[in-house]
Amino acid sequence: MFSASDSHVSEVGPGLESQARIYTRSEHCISRAQISENALKVLQRLKKADYEAYLVGGCVRDLLLGREPKDFDVATNASPEQVKQVFRNCRIIGRRFRLAHVFFGREIIEVATFRGSEPEESDQHVIHEDGRLLRDNVFGTLEEDVWRRDFTVNALYYNIRDFSVVDYTGGMQDHANAVLRLIGDPNMRYREDPVRMLRAIRFAVKLGFTLHPQTEQPIYTQAELLKSIPAARLYDEVLKLFLSGYGVQTFEMLRHYGLFAMLFPATDKCLETQDHEFPRLFLIRALENSDSRFADGKSLTPYFLLAALLWEPLQLAANKRIEQGEHETLAYQNAANEVLSRQIKITAMPRHITQSMRDVWFLQGKFSKTFGARPYRLLEQPKFRAAYDFLQLRAETGGADPELVDWWARFQLADEETQRVMTAPPRGGNPKTRGKPRRYRGRKKSGTPQ
Structure with a gap:
């Protein structure tokens, strides 16, 4: 379905060698007319300041599906502090991973610095003993950033310099095949962040995609990892799961994989x-x-x-x-x-x-x-x-x-x-209730609070 121009990319991480496929403007359906005017401003100004700047993640995925993205996220080689120097209307947020938020009235364009792929035990990169990633402020290159993202269809980069789509992981092909596939070893990726199992369900349902077998199989045995996630974060995930218009399908899928029992x-x-x-x-x-x-x-x-x-x-x-x-x-x-x-x-x-x-x-x-x-x-x-x-x-x-x-x-x-x-009481009847409580369709007798 897709054709592409190939360009060789250097090694990305230990033992990982990747070749980016560059989909030119004529080989994909994304148009600048579909992109938020403010997102384009951020991309152009970073480009003008001689930084790399790409649309990335869900917005690229949704644009390829012909959907209107809810948010537009930008990835860059500029550090959060450098982004703030470019934009006065910017605020740096986050502890686990620092981000720059550029404000345009009610619209916020999130700008993230490329993440590094090398695990490091330091103040910037902290891993819990169970494998969860607690803090991750190791910055890197575009080639490294790719391998830190979760699913291949979320790891597509729209390049503002030539309006191409850069694909290191086969995300365009997975997109064409309607397959949701984790990047890297699924067991390790779920241990790094067990919430990825919930995200897999949410995206599969929302996009109408099927889970790749290697992405699907570990969920059956690793659902218990969700018990390690802070309750506040799981509450936010529950709202995303059930209040995004796909609640019935999500409920059935969560039960199928044993995840609903964890929530x-x-x-x-x-x-x-x-x-x-x-x-x-x-x-x-x-x-x-x-x-x-x-x-x-x-x-x-x-x-x-x-x-x-x-x-x-x-x-x-x-x-x-x-x-x-x-x-x-x-x-x-x-x-x-x-x-x-x-x-x-x-x-x-x-x-x-x-x-x-x-x-x-x-x-x-x-x-x-x-x-x-x-x-x-x-x-x-x-x-x-x-x-x-x-x-x-x-x-x-x-x-x-x-x-x-x-x-x-x-x-x-x-x-x-x-x-x-x-509301007039019946003559000789009970003035408090309308008849005796009924039992329904074989249900066990069940009261209700008074």
């Missing part, structure tokens, strides 16, 4: 031990809802999906407490504390997220109170809409009463007189 062990245990499909159906429906909102350009709230991901563990923990004689309201509060305290050790969810999750959970039991003033008070709750949507998803998968969902749908839109009639 949400309590949920995975529920899915493995349940003798019916309702927990999984509920999760799939919640993910489909998020994917649909993403496709429609609507806002996504992390707490809603996280509440869905941990709903079944909450139910099981609360029911266990209720069976031991604990009051239902207290049981759900304590169960929420238990479930969340365990989860934040794995994915460090911020307090405002966990509080919103609690709100959605605890409002579920209040929907059955459809008489008197309680429905009006529930409507005034800040998280009412999210809680109602959550109830609706539960009803769609057999976990709540569809008639109750319908009642609330009508109540929200009704005029004042109709609402008064709807």
